[in-house]
Every structure is written in C-alpha cells, then in structure tokens.
Amino acid sequence: MAFSLKLNGTSHEVDVEPGTPLLWVIRDELKMTGTKFGCGVASCGACTVHLDGQPVRSCQTYVEDVEGAEITTIEAMSETEIGAAVQQAWVELDVVQCGYCQSGQIMSAVGLLSENPKPTAEDIDAYMYGNACRCATYQRIRAGIQRAAEILEA
Amino acid sequence: MTLDTTRRSFLKGAAAAGAVLFIGARPDGALAAAGESTAFNPFVKIASDGTVTAIVKHVEFGQGPATGLSTLIAEEIGLRMDQITYDFAPSNAEVYNNFAFGPFQGTGGSTAMANSFQQYRTAGAAAREMLIAAAAQSWGVDASELSIEEGVVTGAGQSAPIGEFVAVAATLDAPETPALKDPATFKLIGNPDIRRLDSAIKGDGSAMFAMDLHLPNQMVAMIKRPEQRGGLATGFDDSAAQEVKGYIMSAVLPNSAGVAVYAESTWAAMQARDAVEVEWDLSAAETRSSDEIEAEIRAALDAEPTYNVNKSDQAATQALLNGADQVLEQSFYFPLLAHAPMEPLNCTIEATEDGGIRLHDGCQLPTGPHMALSQIFELPMEKIEIKTMLAGGSFGRRATPDADYQVEAALAFVVTDRSRPVKLVWSREDDLRSGYYRPAFGHKVKVGLDADGRIVGWDHRIAGQSIMKGTAFEPMLVHDGVDHSSVEGASDTPYQIPGAFFGLTDTEKATSTLWWRSVGHTHTAYVMEVMMDMAAKAAGQDPVAYRLSYLTGGADQDRLAGVLKLATEKAGWGSAPAGHAQGVAVHKSFGSYVAEVVEVSGSAEDGVRIEKITCAVDCGLPVNPDVIKAQMEGGIGYGIGHVMRDRITLTGGAVDQYNFPDYEPLRIGDIAAIDVHIVPSAEAPTGVGEPGTPPAAPALANAIAAASDDLRVSSLPMDENGVAFA
Numbered sequence: 001m002a003f004s005l006k007l008n009g010t011s012h013e014v015d016v017e018p019g020t021p022l023l024w025v026i027r028d029e030l031k032m033t034g035t036k037f038g039c040g041v042a043s044c045g046a047c048t049v050h051l052d053g054q055p056v057r058s059c060q061t062y063v064e065d066v067e068g069a070e071i072t073t074i075e076a077m078s079e080t081e082i083g084a085a086v087q088q089a090w091v092e093l094d095v096v097q098c099g100y101c102q103s104g105q106i107m108s109a110v111g112l113l114s115e116n117p118k119p120t121a122e123d124i125d126a127y128m129y130g131n132a133c134r135c136a137t138y139q140r141i142r143a144g145i146q147r148a149a150e151i152l153e154a
Numbered sequence: 155m156t157l158d159t160t161r162r163s164f165l166k167g168a169a170a171a172g173a174v175l176f177i178g179a180r181p182d183g184a185l186a187a188a189g190e191s192t193a194f195n196p197f198v199k200i201a202s203d204g205t206v207t208a209i210v211k212h213v214e215f216g217q218g219p220a221t222g223l224s225t226l227i228a229e230e231i232g233l234r235m236d237q238i239t240y241d242f243a244p245s246n247a248e249v250y251n252n253f254a255f256g257p258f259q260g261t262g263g264s265t266a267m268a269n270s271f272q273q274y275r276t277a278g279a280a281a282r283e284m285l286i287a288a289a290a291q292s293w294g295v296d297a298s299e300l301s302i303e304e305g306v307v308t309g310a311g312q313s314a315p316i317g318e319f320v321a322v323a324a325t326l327d328a329p330e331t332p333a334l335k336d337p338a339t340f341k342l343i344g345n346p347d348i349r350r351l352d353s354a355i356k357g358d359g360s361a362m363f364a365m366d367l368h369l370p371n372q373m374v375a376m377i378k379r380p381e382q383r384g385g386l387a388t389g390f391d392d393s394a395a396q397e398v399k400g401y402i403m404s405a406v407l408p409n410s411a412g413v414a415v416y417a418e419s420t421w422a423a424m425q426a427r428d429a430v431e432v433e434w435d436l437s438a439a440e441t442r443s444s445d446e447i448e449a450e451i452r453a454a455l456d457a458e459p460t461y462n463v464n465k466s467d468q469a470a471t472q473a474l475l476n477g478a479d480q481v482l483e484q485s486f487y488f489p490l491l492a493h494a495p496m497e498p499l500n501c502t503i504e505a506t507e508d509g510g511i512r513l514h515d516g517c518q519l520p521t522g523p524h525m526a527l528s529q530i531f532e533l534p535m536e537k538i539e540i541k542t543m544l545a546g547g548s549f550g551r552r553a554t555p556d557a558d559y560q561v562e563a564a565l566a567f568v569v570t571d572r573s574r575p576v577k578l579v580w581s582r583e584d585d586l587r588s589g590y591y592r593p594a595f596g597h598k599v600k601v602g603l604d605a606d607g608r609i610v611g612w613d614h615r616i617a618g619q620s621i622m623k624g625t626a627f628e629p630m631l632v633h634d635g636v637d638h639s640s641v642e643g644a645s646d647t648p649y650q651i652p653g654a655f656f657g658l659t660d661t662e663k664a665t666s667t668l669w670w671r672s673v674g675h676t677h678t679a680y681v682m683e684v685m686m687d688m689a690a691k692a693a694g695q696d697p698v699a700y701r702l703s704y705l706t707g708g709a710d711q712d713r714l715a716g717v718l719k720l721a722t723e724k725a726g727w728g729s730a731p732a733g734h735a736q737g738v739a740v741h742k743s744f745g746s747y748v749a750e751v752v753e754v755s756g757s758a759e760d761g762v763r764i765e766k767i768t769c770a771v772d773c774g775l776p777v778n779p780d781v782i783k784a785q786m787e788g789g790i791g792y793g794i795g796h797v798m799r800d801r802i803t804l805t806g807g808a809v810d811q812y813n814f815p816d817y818e819p820l821r822i823g824d825i826a827a828i829d830v831h832i833v834p835s836a837e838a839p840t841g842v843g844e845p846g847t848p849p850a851a852p853a854l855a856n857a858i859a860a861a862s863d864d865l866r867v868s869s870l871p872m873d874e875n876g877v878a879f880a
C-alpha cells in the first residue's frame with residue numbers, strides 16, 4: 001500500500017503494508033540507518049525520532065499514523081540549533097562508546113532541551129529514563145545535555 | 155605471551171602508482187617479498203597528499219582501539235590527531251594476530267592496547283625514520299638534523315610536509331629496529347585532551363554498523379530456533395508465512411539447529427518467522443530449570459571439590475579453621491547472565507566475483523569465523539574475506555569460540571542458490587533467549603580468625619559450569635582439569651592470606667556458556683571483597699586498613715594498595731554525609747588494578763540510592779586517559795546494572811526472559827555520579843575494557859551492608875534478594 005511521508009523536509013512515497021513500524025520504513029525502505037533497532041518494544045529508545053518535534057519510539061509508531069506529520073531523524077539534527085549544540089557537546093565530552101544507542105540519546109536530549117532549556121540532573125534522569133545505553137555512558141550523557149544547554153545559552 | 159616485536163621483520167612497499175608508503179610487519183619467514191596488488195598487510199599507510207591511515211587490527215565497540223592505535227602511530231611519526239584516520243584490518247591471523255592469543259586475530263581479555271603498544275609504535279617509528287631519510291636524501295642533508303612535528307619535516311633550514319617524501323621513502327628499505335620516542339617527549343600518549351576519532355560519526359547517524367549494511371538485492375534471514383537449546387528442526391509449515399508480503403522462503407539449516415526464514419526486508423522477515431510453524435525433536439535438548447541448576451551447584455559446594463586448585467594442604471586449612479577463634483561462613487550464588495549488546499547480532503554474507511565469500515561483520519575474533527567459513531564453503535582461507543565494521547557493543551558476546559552467528563549466517567547462505575547476499579538479523583528476543591550466558595556459579599567460603607581478628611585459614615569452594623572446556627581455548631586455559639576462568643581472581647588473589655585452600659567442581663553444562671565482561675572476576679571479586687569486608691567487620695577494624703594489612707610484600711600488592719588509597723582519599727572515605735554509607739572493593743584483573751568506593755543513601759529496606767562511585771585505576775602507562783575514564787565509567791555501570799536486577803532463568807530448559815522489560819538495563823538515574831582517577835605510571839599499558847567491572851558489585855554490596863545493619867547480599871540479583879532500590 002502506498003503511503004506518503006514527510007521526512008527531514010522531503011516527501012517520500014513508500015509501498016509497505018499498514019502496520020509497518022516507522023523504524024523499518026526509515027531503515028529498510030528509505031535506507032537511512034542513523035535510526036537504530038535495539039529492542040522493537042519501546043524499551044530502549046535507540047529508534048527515537050521526532051514527530052512534529054516530539055520524540056517518539058519509531059519501533060512502536062506505525063506508518064499509517066504518521067502521514068502528514070513532520071518526521072525528523074538524526075540525519076537532520078545538525079540543521080537545528082539545539083541539535084547542533086547537542087552534537088557539539090557530545091564531541092567535546094566524547095560521550096559515545098560503541099555509539100549504537102547515541103542517535104536515540106541525542107534525539108531525546110534535543111526533545112528535552114526544546115522543552116526545558118536548563119534541565120537539572122533530576123530533570124535529565126527523568127526525561128532520559130527510557131533511553132538505554134548498554135555501554136553505560138549515562139554520566140557523560142548527563143554532562144553532555146548540561147553542556148549543550150550552556151552552548152545554547154551563550 | 156610476548157609483546158616483543160623485535161623478531162618481526164618490518165616491511166614497506168610502494169603501491170604501483172607510487173606515492174603511497176605502507177609500513178607493516180610479517181612473521182619471520184612466513185611471507186616472501188611483497189607480491190600481488192596488496193603487497194602485504196600494513197599497520198600504517200601514508201599517501202602523498204600526507205593522509206596517514208592507521209590500520210587497526212582490533213574491533214571497535216566503544217573501548218577505543220581506533221583512537222588508541224592511531225594515537226600510537228601519530229605520536230611516533232609526529233602528527234596531530236587531526237592528521238590521522240583509521241581503517242579496520244582485514245582478517246589475517248599471521249599478521250594481525252593478538253599476541254596474547256597466538257596465531258589468532260581477535261579482541262578480548264582487555265588486550266587491545268597491551269598487545270599493540272610496541273607493535274604500532276614501532277610501525278610509526280619506522281615510518282618516521284623512512285620519511286626523514288627520504289627528506290635528508292632530497293635535501294642533501296644529514297638525517298640527524300631533521301625531525302617531524304605536526305606532519306612537517308623540519309631541519310637544516312628547510313621544512314616540507316611529509317607527503318612530499320612519500321614517493322622517495324617508498325623506495326627505501328625499512329629500518330630493522332627503528333628508535334622509539336622517549337616517553338618524556340610524548341605529546342599525544344597520555345594526553346587527557348585527546349578526543350576520540352569516532353565521536354562525530356556516532357553523533358550524526360553516519361557511523362556504519364554491520365546492522366546498517368544494505369547490499370543490493372540482499373535477503374534478510376531470521377532463524378527460528380528451538381525454545382530449548384539442543385532441539386533439532388525436523389520440518390516446518392510456512393503456509394501462514396506465505397501471506398506476509400515480502401516473504402521469500404524458509405529452509406531447515408543443514409545442522410538442523412533451526413529454520414531460516416528469508417524475506418525482502420527486516421520487518422517482513424520478523425513477521426514471516428512468527429508465522430512459520432516448526433516441528434522440533436527435543437530429545438537431546440536441555441530441559442532443566444534454573445532451580446535445578448542452582449540445586450546442583452549448591453550440592454557440589456557441600457561435597458568434596460573435584461580439584462584442589464593450588465594443590466595446597468586441605469587438611470591443614472581444616473585444622474587451622476578448627477583452631478580459629480571464630481569462623482565466618484558464607485555461601486554465594488550468581489545466576490546466568492546475558493550480554494545484551496545494544497546492537498542485536500547480525501552479519502551479511504555474499505559471494506564475490508572471483509568465487510569467494512565475503513563476510514561483513516562487527517567481527518571480534520576474525521580468525522574463528524574465517525576458519526569456520528572456509529570449512530563450510532570448502533574454500534581456501536584466502537578466498538574468504540572479512541570486512542570488519544563498527545560493532546554496537548559486545549561485552550564478550552561477539553567472541554564465541556564456535557563463531558555461532560557467523561556460522562548460522564553461512565549455513566543460511568549455503569542452502570540458497572547464493573545469487574543474493576544474505577543478511578542474518580537477530581532480534582532482542584533472540585539475543586536474550588538463544589544466547590550464550592555467563593554461567594551460574596556458587597561459592598562457599600569459611601574464614602577463620604584469631605582473637606585479634608587476623609585471618610588464620612581460608613577455605614574457599616567454587617562450583618559452576620566451565621567456559622573453556624570443549625572449546626579451542628581449552629589447551630591454553632585449562633590446566634590439570636582446572637579451568638582458570640572459573641577461579642581467576644580468587645585462587646590467585648594478591649591478598650597475603652595464610653592457610654588458604656581453593657577447591658573447584660565443574661557442574662554439568664546447562665546452556666551455552668561464554669565469557670562476559672571480566673569473565674571469572676564477575677563472581678570471584680564479589681566473593682573475595684565481601685568476605686574481606688566481613689572479616690574486617692568481625693575484627694572490628696576499618697575495611698580499608700584491614701585490606702591494606704594484607705597487601706604487602708610485592709609489586710601487585712603495592713599497586714593494589716596504591717589504587718585503594720587513592721580511591722578512598724578521593725571519595726572522602728569515612729566522612730560521608732549524614733544518611734550516606736560507603737563500601738569499598740579493590741581487585742586486580744587483566745593486569746590492571748582498580749579500587750572503587752560506592753556511596754549510597756537509604757537502606758535495603760527503604761530503598762538504596764547510589765549517590766556516587768569513586769574509582770582509581772592503575773593500568774600502567776595511560777595511553778588515552780579520557781578513554782580509560784570512559785571505560786571505567788562503563789565497566790562500573792555494566793557491573794552495577796546486572797547485580798541490581800538482572801538474571802536469566804530457565805523453565806523446562808527455555809529461557810524465561812524475552813526483551814529489555816524483563817532484563818532491565820541500567821538506566822540513567824541508577825548511578826548519580828562516577829568520578830575516576832588514574833594512577834600515573836610508566837609501566838607497560840594493561841587492560842581497561844573489563845577491569846572496571848569486578849569491584850563495582852562488591853563495593854555496592856559492602857555499602858549496602860554498611861547502610862543496612864550488615865545485611866550481606868549473597869545471591870544475585872540484589873532486588874530479588876532483599877534489597878529495594880530507590
């Protein structure tokens with residue numbers, strides 16, 4: 001079945017079955033692989049994308065529900081002010097280890113900073129709870145978000 | 155094991171087009187002169203535009219070898235870090251072997267830096283000497299007047315970028331023993347400001363993990379495996395799968411270990427696999443439950459152990475315990491654990507144009523799958539190519555001695571007509587349910603103390619499933635029946651314990667076992683450090699002072715004492731704020747010494763919160779201090795997350811857990827802060843990927859005891875054994 005999606009500002013026609021998770025449309029059909037598969041059940045956050053600016057788990061978001069919405073992935077983050085600040089902070093602090101969870105971490109971090117420009121450690125822990133990192137880079141994720149807030153304030 | 159590279163002959167070569175300088179090594183006599191288009195396998199490649207590429211022989215899953223090995227080469231040549239890039243080495247056990255493993259290429263045992271330190275520096279130093287010799291020749295000056303700084307050759311009143319000398323350097327002979335730089339002059343090695351080379355690509359979505367590969371015309375294969383390990387597929391019905399759009403076909407794997415389900419996309423493969431019905435022969439399958447496994451282990455602890463690990467006088471230990479003023483006795487149980495790397499396992503296999511096979515994989519032990527694929531496809535080794543890609547974590551899982559998932563992919567490919575590449579994908583459920591596990595282990599310890607609280611005897615029994623027996627690693631790691639990985643960290647403890655006896659009993663294999671970040675130390679460090687804490691408490695002494703009194707008389711003891719003092723000083727040992735309690739542990743593993751202090755608030759009953767973890771590490775010369783800190787942070791988190799709440803259990807042989815909701819990862823709020831300190835050292839670098847893990851759990855256990863009326867958590871995970879977490 002044909003669906004029309006707006007992703008990172010570009011319209012795409014995809015031919016998939018209803019019920020297909022947005023994650024697999026992005027990865028397998030559009031071949032954009034920055035968005036990761038970690039669990040498929042909305043419990044790791046590796047697949048986080050923005051839907052009209054809000055972070056969602058694309059593994060549990062279905063193609064038929066996102067027609068007409070603005071979908072944004074990690075590939076477009078450098079074009080946004082907050083995204084660029086988070087990416088800069090991530091590099092300054094070398095947040096990543098294996099890196100596999102980090103697209104999702106950054107998508108959630110951008111979501112947090114859009115709502116709350118100066119989050120406390122507690123705010124960060126609460127908001128980022130659903131983004132697992134098996135390498136346990138959490139300490140630096142927390143510092144990275146606070147550094148990004150500083151960059152944005154400057 | 156030797157880290158000596160002097161017996162290796164260094165080679166250099168020039169590409170046919172000229173203007174590329176390769177520096178590499180070969181085992182003595184193993185290769186003839188450079189031949190074919192790839193003359194030999196290099197460690198460093200320099201193009202005439204000055205681009206320098208480190209050829210990294212270890213897999214990168216976050217522990218930092220891409221940055222680390224590049225740092226060594228950049229330091230020795232005289233480059234800035236932004237003047238070097240990296241590539242992963244192809245599979246070649248002769249040239250890219252891990253010195254710790256013999257003629258075998260791979261990453262593990264926290265050896266990446268330790269076994270590459272001299273080798274990559276030497277390659278870099280050879281490149282420097284050749285570039286300088288070429289410049290000296292071009293300028294007609296003496297080489298001793300020249301040096302390279304930031305990629306520029308300077309001296310004798312001249313200067314030019316190294317790229318200008320690549321063509322001439324490529325015509326020179328490689329120096330036999332290039333002079334390494336004096337560590338006092340290091341600019342990059344040991345510099346805490348050096349950044350990772352892979353940060354930017356991992357933050358913008360462009361990093362390519364094996365899961366991200368999409369070859370033209372590929373099929374995605376997922377395997378339907380038996381619920382009980384050892385079950386065999388005898389047939390299947392795929393009529394329901396035929397309804398799934400994109401479903402291609404199914405086939406029983408040649409070894410009957412499962413049914414491969416092929417589809418045009420990952421989502422179609424997932425749905426089709428769910429729809430395929432398989433008939434299983436479970437007659438040889440594991441059918442026990444974890445309770446039975448635990449009972450077997452506990453019974454083994456009560457019986458006479460099979461092996462006297464250190465061949466010590468068991469009766470003498472018994473006599474010492476009989477004569478002790480008091481005897482502390484404690485049993486421990488450690489459940490099965492899954493590795494659960496963030497990137498579910500996957501790899502892709504395709505036929506090459508010249509009749510060979512190419513494997514794309516976040517490959518940790520290339521030599522293993524290389525040999526396995528050579529057998530399966532009945533092709534010589536040189537017809538098998540392995541492309542190593544970034545790996546999204548491993549923690550041991552990607553290093554199976556039987557190359558499990560690569561073999562699965564090969565079998566799934568071999569039954570097709572081989573015209574389409576096959577990408578094997580595991581789901582998270584596959585990862586948790588069909589995996590390889592840290593084996594369950596039990597310990598039972600009796601410690602005899604005299605009237606002053608000094609240890610007079612230590613009787614320590616260990617029982618569990620051997621990891622190494624039955625694998626290719628058995629000859630190396632099993633001696634006189636004792637699998638060293640079952641007892642490491644206990645029977646070889648640097649504590650000067652009098653009257654010690656260590657016994658080991660192997661229990662039956664319940665499931666496939668595998669090393670898990672820090673291997674035997676995952677349980678031995680816990681037991682040793684909880685027992686030392688209990689002994690200190692019984693002696694009425696400070697746990698740090700008590701430990702230090704047993705850490706005397708040698709370099710190991712001094713270095714352990716060093717990290718213990720540093721960690722406790724930085725943690726403010728003994729002066730925690732009101733309502734907080736501290737626990738400490740110190741442990742040596744993989745050649746490195748780590749002490750950790752965990753500070754908690756609350757109590758086991760009211761909910762424990764981990765407020766701060768302070769770590770001190772002595773890993774010899776710290777090559778990339780910030781990577782070392784990151785590895786300690788990660789190693790601590792990995793250890794803490796699992797002891798808090800993770801375990802794999804079996805019912806009738808089938809794994810009970812499905813996905814992260816019932817194998818809950820450490821989350822960001824679980825540890826409020828981690829503070830890592832590195833001991834300055836000029837000793838040879840040792841491991842950092844694993845050594846942060848072992849002390850974390852016992853330090854937490856000891857903090858919980860201090861906060862909770864001496865409650866000693868002796869079965870894991872903690873949340874099922876009397877500890878609530880806030």
Ligand code: FES
Nearest residue numbers: 039040042045059
């Ligand atoms: S893959 Fe979507 S939350 Fe894990």
Ligand code: FES
Nearest residue numbers: 098099133134135
């Ligand atoms: S960096 Fe490896 S899972 Fe987060």
